[in-house]
Amino acid sequence: SYELTQPPSVSVSPGQTASITCSGDKLGDKYACWYQQRPGQSPVLVIYQDNKRPSGIPERFSGSNSGNTATLTINGTQAMDEADYYCQAWASTTVVFGGGTKLTVL
Amino acid sequence: QVQLQESGPGLVKPSETLSLTCVVSGYSISSGYYWGWIRQSPGKGLEWIGSIYYSGSTYHNPSLKSRVTISVDTSKNQFSLKVNSVTAADTAVYYCARQSSTAGTTAFDYWGQGTPVTVSS
Numbered sequence: 001s002y003e004l005t006q007p008p009s010v011s012v013s014p015g016q017t018a019s020i021t022c023s024g025d026k027l028g029d030k031y032a033c034w035y036q037q038r039p040g041q042s043p044v045l046v047i048y049q050d051n052k053r054p055s056g057i058p059e060r061f062s063g064s065n066s067g068n069t070a071t072l073t074i075n076g077t078q079a080m081d082e083a084d085y086y087c088q089a090w091a092s093t094t095v096v097f098g099g100g101t102k103l104t105v106l
Numbered sequence: 107q108v109q110l111q112e113s114g115p116g117l118v119k120p121s122e123t124l125s126l127t128c129v130v131s132g133y134s135i136s137s138g139y140y141w142g143w144i145r146q147s148p149g150k151g152l153e154w155i156g157s158i159y160y161s162g163s164t165y166h167n168p169s170l171k172s173r174v175t176i177s178v179d180t181s182k183n184q185f186s187l188k189v190n191s192v193t194a195a196d197t198a199v200y201y202c203a204r205q206s207s208t209a210g211t212t213a214f215d216y217w218g219q220g221t222p223v224t225v226s227s
Contacts, residue, residue: 001169029143030210030211031210031211032208033213035152035214037148038154042201042217042218042219043152043214043217044212044217044222045202045213045215048206048213048215049208049209049211049213056224068199081114086151086152088152088213088214089211090207090210090212093165094154094165094167094168095142095154095157095205095212096154096169096179097151097152097153097154098151099151100151100152
């Protein structure tokens with residue numbers, strides 16, 4: 001079965017750039033999307049089709065996907081961005097989620 | 107505004123069947139899209155359970171397929187999940203979501219608030 005691997009945690013200082021990676025076999029040949037989940041809340045789609053932002057998602061969120069790695073980048077990270085982030089891909093009629101990354105803004 | 111609301115028992119006994127319903131408002135299920143179920147065990151990540159199209163076509167997570175049934179009722183604009191023979195490992199928050207599928211990919215763009223289900227005697 002297809003697997004997506006994320007680092008358990010990433011730390012960033014306010015105003016700096018945060019990068020969260022998601023690795024999978026030939027992931028660049030598929031599309032990746034990303035979800036933000038704040039504590040006690042439902043996930044929110046922040047990036048789809050590798051690098052598209054849904055309406056209402058701030059421009060500081062961006063995405064890329066090449067080779068075996070997809071990356072979610074948050075420019076000018078704010079305290080409100082502290083959350084868990086999950087990547088997701090579609091592989092052989094199966095939806096696959098990464099294990100999630102806790103982003104700490106400190 | 108698309109809204110989804112899960113409902114169902116919060117407590118299920120081991121070996122019994124977990125049953126949940128997701129009511130959709132602000133969008134007609136019959137207009138298209140797949141509709142999915144995702145769960146999150148306490149302190150863990152997201153796990154896709156399965157998805158259904160308004161026509162009734164379904165696909166499931168292979169690890170759960172033998173225990174899962176997903177159905178749709180377009181007249182009530184809702185879809186449902188049943189998980190048989192539950193164990194403590196099925197304890198989780200269960201989410202329903204709209205699944206947007208284009209260009210060979212898929213993403214969940216609207217989510218319900220989630221409903222917690224505990225499996226315990």
